[in-house]
Amino acid sequence: MAGDNERIKLALELLGTGLYPVIEQEMKAVYQDSWIDRAKESFRNSPLTSQPEGDAIRWDAHSTLLILWDHWNSVFRNRFTPLERSFVGELREYRNRWAHQSQINTDDTLRILDTAARLLSAAGARKEAQQLQKERDQLLYQILQYQEQVIVDSPDNRRERLRDAIVFLVCGIVIDLGIFFSYGTGGLAILFAIFVTAVFVFLAYQRWVTPDKPSYGAHECTNCGKIIYGESCPYCSETTVNT
Known part of the structure; x- marks a missing residue:
């Protein structure tokens, strides 16, 4: 390194x-x-x-x-x-x-x-x-x-994100089909279907481009010694802001 x-x-x-x-x-x-x-x-x-x-x-x-x-x-x-x-x-x-x-x-x-x-x-x-x-x-x-x-760039992580993105798209398609079967192809039904499609396409895109990051779990901050649960320490950040 x-x-x-x-x-x-x-x-x-x-x-x-x-x-x-x-x-x-x-x-x-x-x-x-x-x-x-x-x-x-x-x-x-x-x-x-x-x-x-x-x-x-x-x-x-x-x-x-x-x-x-x-x-x-x-x-x-x-x-x-x-x-x-x-x-x-x-x-x-x-x-x-x-x-x-x-x-x-x-x-x-x-x-x-x-x-x-x-x-x-x-x-x-x-x-x-x-x-x-x-x-x-x-x-x-x-x-x-x-x-x-x-971990983020590993093939397993990519396959998992692709799988979840496909699931979102399939759910959107199924809901759209349910809308058309239930309410026909009128104007309101089409608008609702477009809205549902946009939402699930957005969710699928976000899932694909946003990789899972490892969970840090509870650990001790190397600076202040307090127990934290994320990457950054809120106690140290709070001290910096106050000073």
């Missing part, structure tokens, strides 16, 4: 900026003034990094995730849970695939956005987490729209 690569790039950028503060805080607490040197030790065993010389560190997604993983037991295990450690491992794998231009599909992109948002939220980077949550929800909406269009 178009835009997946841009979303992954954004997620990696936000991981770098969002995780750096907690890494600096926790590494300083354990290693004091030597935390930079201890952090750079992680890069010596990694063939997938090109860090600058000296004390500087390029704080990108690779650096932050690698340091989190490499210093987990000594620094970060008291700050994060084992679940967050699994997030780090998963994101490292996806980052390496992306760096090597391996194929990452839309489902993987959705997973990356969600996992990165959860990790950032656990790290206290709420601004970055909310931005990725918004991207995740937008991508999920695009996926649902695509799946909906597939």
Whole structure:
């Protein structure tokens, strides 16, 4: 799906900026003034990094995730849970695939956005987490729209609409015949038959051109958390109007 690569790039950028503060805080607490040197030790065993010389560190997604993983037991295990450690491992794998231009599909992109948002939220980077949550929800909406269009364009859906349109036309013809048999072919009967024909032709046309859309059912709004029954949330719309 178009835009997946841009979303992954954004997620990696936000991981770098969002995780750096907690890494600096926790590494300083354990290693004091030597935390930079201890952090750079992680890069010596990694063939997938090109860090600058000296004390500087390029704080990108690779650096932050690698340091989190490499210093987990000594620094970060008291700050994060084992679940967050699994997030780090998963994101490292996806980052390496992306760096090597391996194929990452839309489902993987959705997973990356969600996992990165959860990790950032656990790290206290709420601004970055909310931005990725918004991207995740937008991508999920695009996926649902695509799946909906597939259902609408399916042969079964078309056959069902054609069947219903034919039923409307047949009903109109039967009613017209009943009018003529009951009231003859006088002027009023003809006008009434024309009216009935127009109504059922309109219904048949509307049925053919208006495909059935999947029912959303009761679900939770990803924005406000309230239970809604349609595609759009009336509570969020009401809040927007009031503001």
